[in-house]
Amino acid sequence: MTGPGAGGNPVRVCLVDDHAVVRRGLRGYLELVEDIEVVGEAADGHTALDVVAALVADGAAPHVVLMDLLMPGTDGVTATRLLTQRYAGIAVVAMTSYSEVDRIRSALEAGASGYLLKDAEADQVVDAIRQAQRGEMPLGPAVARQLARAFRAPGRAARDPLTGREHEVLALLAAGLSNREIASRLSISERTARTHVSNILDKLGVRSRTQAALYAIQQGLAPAPPSA
Structure with missing residues (x-):
């Protein structure tokens, strides 16, 4: 069976932004993309x-779900947290005009799979949607720079609970590899790779591969995403 965005069913997307013109613009462009289908939208x-x-x-x-963060009523961070708690199979990509590290961290800690600024090019948004659907971590260039700067600041190291093998798995996870690709790279079974990933999430106290990847960047186990 062919998965979404891989020549089979399109990647279904929901747009959340309190500005109708933003939703209209995103919908208008995404409807031109063959492997993406906009299935819903919301203003808060x-x-x-x-x-x-x-x-x-x-x-x-x-x-x-493409999620604006600053909206009246229930904001995007709260909505992201609730969505990711209720629906494990739905990826949320935060989209906002702000690139402050605290805002980025809040969104990612709430369960967002990625973070884009609203000045991103249309093809970057499309790429981010596809990456998020594949379980990867889409980050815009400005966001990557902010994270790299914050994670390279002194005094952020913490006691590392992971084994040597888990470090290897985590580094590959942070590079965007799937469980199958990790298994192939390390010459282990996919089931073993999946077990390692589950153990890593449990030990780090995080809920997503994205949050684990951010830990890997922070600890110097993987490079920060490219900044250009």
């Missing part, structure tokens, strides 16, 4: 939760 976090719940009930759950 509360409505987004209702829209996604309805889509899930109809068997058309979005694969990716």
Whole structure:
């Protein structure tokens, strides 16, 4: 069976932004992309939760939600946390005008799979959607620079709970490799790779591969995403 965005069913996307013109612009462009389908939109976090719940009930759950962070009522960080807690298979990519590290961290700690600025080029948004659907970590260049700067600051090291093999797995995870690719690279079974990833998430106390990848960058186990 062919997966979404891989020549089979399109990647289903839900747009969440309190500015109608932003949603209209994103929808207009994404509807031109063959392997992406916009299945819903919302103007605030509360409505987004209702829209996604309805889509899930109809068997058309979005694969990716593009989420604005600053909205009236239920904000994007809160909505992201609730969505990722309720629906493990839905990836959220935060989109906002702000690149401060605290905002980035809040979104990623809430469960967002990636973070883009609203001045991103249209093809960057499309790439981010595809990456998020594949379980990767899309970060815009400015966001990557901010994270790299913050994670290279002194005094951030913490006691490392991982084994040597788990370090190897984590470094490959942070490079965007799937469990199958990690297994191939390390000459282990895919089941063993999956077990290592699960153990890593448990030991680090994180809920997603994205958050584990950020830990790897912070500890110098993997390079920060490219800044250009």
